[in-house]
Amino acid sequence: MLQSKLFYKTVKEKSADVESISSDLLARAGFIDQLMAGVYTFLPLGHRVLKNIENIIRRNMIEADGQEILMPVLQPKENWLKTGRWNNFDVLFRIKGSGDKEYAMGPTHEEVVSPLAKKNVMSYRDLPFAIFQIQTKFRDELRAKGILRTREFLMKDLYSFHTSQEDLDKYYDKMTKVYFNVFKELGIGKETYLTLASGGTFSKYSHEFQMVTEAGEDLIYICNKCKTAINKEIKVETPVCPSCSSDSFEEKKAVEVGNIFKLGTKYSLPFDLKFKDKDGTEKPVIMGCYGIGLSRAMGAVVEAHNDERGIIWPKSVAPFLAHIIELKSEKKAVKTTSGKIYQDLNKIGIQVLYDDRDDKSAGEKFAEADMMGTPYRIVVSEKTLAKNSVELKERSKKEFKLVKIKQLAKLLK
RNA sequence: CGGGGUGUGGUGUAAUGGUAACACGAACGCUUUGGGAGCGUUUGUUUCGAGUUCGAGUCUCGACACCCCGACCA
Numbered sequence: 482m483l484q485s486k487l488f489y490k491t492v493k494e495k496s497a498d499v500e501s502i503s504s505d506l507l508a509r510a511g512f513i514d515q516l517m518a519g520v521y522t523f524l525p526l527g528h529r530v531l532k533n534i535e536n537i538i539r540r541n542m543i544e545a546d547g548q549e550i551l552m553p554v555l556q557p558k559e560n561w562l563k564t565g566r567w568n569n570f571d572v573l574f575r576i577k578g579s580g581d582k583e584y585a586m587g588p589t590h591e592e593v594v595s596p597l598a599k600k601n602v603m604s605y606r607d608l609p610f611a612i613f614q615i616q617t618k619f620r621d622e623l624r625a626k627g628i629l630r631t632r633e634f635l636m637k638d639l640y641s642f643h644t645s646q647e648d649l650d651k652y653y654d655k656m657t658k659v660y661f662n663v664f665k666e667l668g669i670g671k672e673t674y675l676t677l678a679s680g681g682t683f684s685k686y687s688h689e690f691q692m693v694t695e696a697g698e699d700l701i702y703i704c705n706k707c708k709t710a711i712n713k714e715i716k717v718e719t720p721v722c723p724s725c726s727s728d729s730f731e732e733k734k735a736v737e738v739g740n741i742f743k744l745g746t747k748y749s750l751p752f753d754l755k756f757k758d759k760d761g762t763e764k765p766v767i768m769g770c771y772g773i774g775l776s777r778a779m780g781a782v783v784e785a786h787n788d789e790r791g792i793i794w795p796k797s798v799a800p801f802l803a804h805i806i807e808l809k810s811e812k813k814a815v816k817t818t819s820g821k822i823y824q825d826l827n828k829i830g831i832q833v834l835y836d837d838r839d840d841k842s843a844g845e846k847f848a849e850a851d852m853m854g855t856p857y858r859i860v861v862s863e864k865t866l867a868k869n870s871v872e873l874k875e876r877s878k879k880e881f882k883l884v885k886i887k888q889l890a891k892l893l894k
Numbered sequence: 895c896g897g898g899g900u901g902u903g904g905u906g907u908a909a910u911g912g913u914a915a916c917a918c919g920a921a922c923g924c925u926u927u928g929g930g931a932g933c934g935u936u937u938g939u940u941u942c943g944a945g946u947u948c949g950a951g952u953c954u955c956g957a958c959a960c961c962c963c964g965a966c967c968a
Contacts, residue, residue: 490904490919491930492904492905492906492919493905493906493918493919493930494905494906494907494918495906496905496906498900498960498961498962500961515960517959517960518959518960518961566968570968571966571967572966572967572968588968589968591968620967620968622966622967623895623965623966623967624895624962624964624965624966624967630967687968698967699967737967740968742968770968772968806928808927808928809927810927811927841930842926842927842928842929842930842931843927843928843929843930844927844928844929844930844931845929845930845931846928846929846930847928847929847930848929848930849930851929852930860928862928864928872928
């Protein structure tokens with residue numbers, strides 16, 4: 482991508498509204514734009530990051546036997562009445578269509594996926610299976626907080642269907658590992674804890690994946706002895722660690738980047754979702770659900786990876802792997818060589834942003850590059866070309882090195 | 895939802911009730927060219943609606959918006 486054509490603007494000054502570091506950086510670096518409280522547009526840079534996150538999650542879900550579908554945002558009131566959530570679900574957007582007909586804007590999809598499953602499940606032979614989607618969710622949160630807590634957000638939700646509790650337990654454990662792998666790939670594995678939580682309206686217990694950060698709205702308690710984490714509600718119920726009985730905890734602020742629930746029969750019963758077992762008896766299907774907020778994950782990654790100059794993207798989610806900075810020069814070679822490097826890297830499939838602008842000073846280009854946080858910066862100038870080289874610097878490191886142009890592609894691969 | 899705060903060019907700020915200003919940005923020109931450059935010219939502003947007043951960015955009331963604290967958060 483040529484930076485001269487990129488749809489973006491950076492803002493030098495910190496915004497007056499606080500929100501969170503991630504929202505401020507993402508907005509100022511041109512990744513997102515706030516339309517209103519809790520609602521954001523993803524600009525080309527932000528959209529690329531979001532797609533990278535999406536692909537990491539999608540690949541992991543498919544590896545866990547998930548099949549991708551896409552369910553509607555617009556849902557019938559009737560299904561929500563069936564589960565009793567039309568009146569109970571505080572953050573549900575309820576909208577009116579023609580003739581005052583009412584609909585729900587999907588905040589989650591049990592009310593759609595359960596009747597859907599019913600159409601395909603007759604016998605134990607049809608089980609187990611898992612289906613998921615990556616889709617925009619709507620929740621009428623009373624209070625938004627930057628990109629970390631929004632009213633409209635992208636979410637991956639997977640639902641699993643089983644013949645028995647044992648089978649669900651097995652899949653649930655597998656999913657726990659898959660989730661850890663996702664967060665590791667997103668670059669926040671180290672900061673993320675599996676946290677025992679109370680299940681709310683779903684089940685007695687659930688698990689949250691909490692990333693430790695000052696920007697978090699949740700409090701978690703990490704056992705000093707075995708590193709098991711529990712959330713606030715559990716801490717009230719159980720003053721000692723549920724796995725090692727230690728009473729020494731460290732309190733940390735955290736943001737919930739994912740959660741998993743054992744739904745059991747909570748949604749199969751209202752929708753009459755059952756199957757014929759081997760012995761001929763009819764049994765309710767046992768369900769699990771597993772969510773990850775993608776846009777929130779994007780904010781979480783930024784919260785975990787930034788410095789005073791801007792964002793430091795992990796390679797896995799970065800909008801571009803490399804950022805070529807062409808410094809202004811009288812000599813044509815600087816531009817032609819920069820252009821050639823850009824083409825060569827593109828050819829071998831490396832995502833690269835090329836700052837080809839002629840009217841920007843070196844300082845401004847560097848400052849913007851640091852703010853955007855691309856993992857590798859490649860500076861091309863008269864100085865580097867004199868040595869047949871370019872300057873290669875990692876965003877996360879201080880030092881840089883001169884690299885022969887011929888070797889550049891190999892190094893980045 | 896309860897409480898609090900704030901709304902001024904694109905952004906960040908200033909302005910005893912008395913001509914809306916400064917910096918950054920943007921456009922143009924010249925100079926500069928390895929860490930958000932310099933000079934000059936130009937550009938563009940009081941959230942909305944009532945009210946008080948000779949006169950409102952400033953005071954009063956209302957609406958709307960955003961932010962913060964709390965509560966809430968499948």
